[in-house]
Amino acid sequence: MKKVGLKFVAMMIIGIMAVGMFTGCSTSTSGGKVKNAVDIGIVLPTKDEPRWVQDETRFKNALKDTDYSVEILFSQGSSAKEKENVDALLAKGIKILIICPHDGNAAAAAVEAAKKEGVKVISYDRLITNTDAIDYYVTFDSVAVGKAQAQYLVDQVKGAGNPLYLYAGAASDNNAFLFFEGAWSVLQPKIADGTFVIKNSSEALALQEKLDLTREEMSKIISQVTTNWDFNDAKSKAEAHLTVAKAEDKGDVFILAPNDGTARSIADVFKADTDVTKYVITGQDAEKASIQYIIDGKQSMTVFKDVRTLVKDSIDMAISLLQGTAPETTGSYDNGKIDVKAKQTEVIVVHQQNVKEALIDSGYYEAGEFTGLK
Ligand code: GAL
Numbered sequence: 001m002k003k004v005g006l007k008f009v010a011m012m013i014i015g016i017m018a019v020g021m022f023t024g025c026s027t028s029t030s031g032g033k034v035k036n037a038v039d040i041g042i043v044l045p046t047k048d049e050p051r052w053v054q055d056e057t058r059f060k061n062a063l064k065d066t067d068y069s070v071e072i073l074f075s076q077g078s079s080a081k082e083k084e085n086v087d088a089l090l091a092k093g094i095k096i097l098i099i100c101p102h103d104g105n106a107a108a109a110a111v112e113a114a115k116k117e118g119v120k121v122i123s124y125d126r127l128i129t130n131t132d133a134i135d136y137y138v139t140f141d142s143v144a145v146g147k148a149q150a151q152y153l154v155d156q157v158k159g160a161g162n163p164l165y166l167y168a169g170a171a172s173d174n175n176a177f178l179f180f181e182g183a184w185s186v187l188q189p190k191i192a193d194g195t196f197v198i199k200n201s202s203e204a205l206a207l208q209e210k211l212d213l214t215r216e217e218m219s220k221i222i223s224q225v226t227t228n229w230d231f232n233d234a235k236s237k238a239e240a241h242l243t244v245a246k247a248e249d250k251g252d253v254f255i256l257a258p259n260d261g262t263a264r265s266i267a268d269v270f271k272a273d274t275d276v277t278k279y280v281i282t283g284q285d286a287e288k289a290s291i292q293y294i295i296d297g298k299q300s301m302t303v304f305k306d307v308r309t310l311v312k313d314s315i316d317m318a319i320s321l322l323q324g325t326a327p328e329t330t331g332s333y334d335n336g337k338i339d340v341k342a343k344q345t346e347v348i349v350v351h352q353q354n355v356k357e358a359l360i361d362s363g364y365y366e367a368g369e370f371t372g373l374k
Contacts, residue, residue: 039068041089043099046077050287058311079106086110096318100124103172120321127174130336137342138314140305142175146182149282152301153254156280164196168222169258170229199249200241227262234262238269250275260290304348
């Protein structure tokens with residue numbers, strides 16, 4: 001009996017080694033099943049937005065020298081695809097899941113499946129909400145992003161009665177609320193004192209005397225001015241707003257655009273309107289195309305979120321967890337169910353005057369990727 005058992009174990013080991021050689025990666029066993037070992041699974045929202053392709057590139061660069069095996073998958077703006085991605089990674093035996101959800105609430109099911117398998121979950125950039133199945137959150141200071149966007153508009157404005165157009169991100173993304181909350185905290189006093197006049201949201205007008213908005217109140221405004229983070233939605237919304245706006249609602253205008261992709265779409269629409277003499281427009285992400293827009297004077301500013309830091313923080317966190325030590329955190333975020341321990345990174349405002357210093361001299365981009373850089 002004993003002999004047969006030993007033989008069986010030896011054959012199993014040889015079998016496992018053969019699978020490892022064949023697939024070119026190491027193997028592990030879990031729950032009696034042999035699995036190809038991917039240590040860290042990374043799931044990003046979509047390849048259709050340059051922001052997330054940036055993150056993929058930065059992850060690949062940062063992971064070149066790691067001993068751990070990593071796989072990156074994209075969910076293409078679909079929570080169903082996101083769940084499939086997580087299931088596929090679980091089948092490969094991941095121990096850590098780094099996930100940026102397409103929809104913060106809907107992703108709960110995917111991370112709950114991961115948690116059941118004993119996987120540690122790190123929410124990346126966007127918070128997964130209303131579940132206790134996440135362990136950590138790595139993020140930029142999103143309220144500060146919104147504040148910086150609004151402060152830029154305030155710094156450029158003079159006099160009273162200036163037309164203000166508000167746009168927001170997708171309501172399914174918790175960050176869209178944080179950006180808006182930050183922006184509103186700076187804009188509202190300047191709306192209340194008559195410096196700005198909101199031109200494209202009856203819900204925002206109805207709340208213009210109120211500094212601290214509830215989530216429900218923000219929801220009302222965001223549902224009116226959302227871009228869904230989609231270039232085409234942003235474009236058609238801006239076109240619709242300018243179609244109903246009168247000539248006196250145009251002239252020198254101020255536009256809160258939530259990120260770079262939507263800012264470029266919205267800027268193109270405002271630029272094409274002959275009643276718009278000048279516009280100031282915000283953005284975020286320091287996407288290459290927007291850096292060119294800033295150099296060319298077509299977008300006013302962006303908020304640079306150094307993805308290298310976010311990537312490094314999440315990899316360091318994953319490695320600590322794989323090594324059984326507690327990762328370093330700087331605070332926590334309430335996700336509706338639990339307080340999630342978080343590591344937060346600061347952001348930098350970039351405009352025509354400091355674009356070279358902030359993005360080229362820091363080694364984030366190369367000068368040759370742009371034209372007309374001074
Ligand atoms: C947010 C993210 C931004 C922006 C946006 C659209 O969650 O923080 O950087 O990229 O999504 O994808």
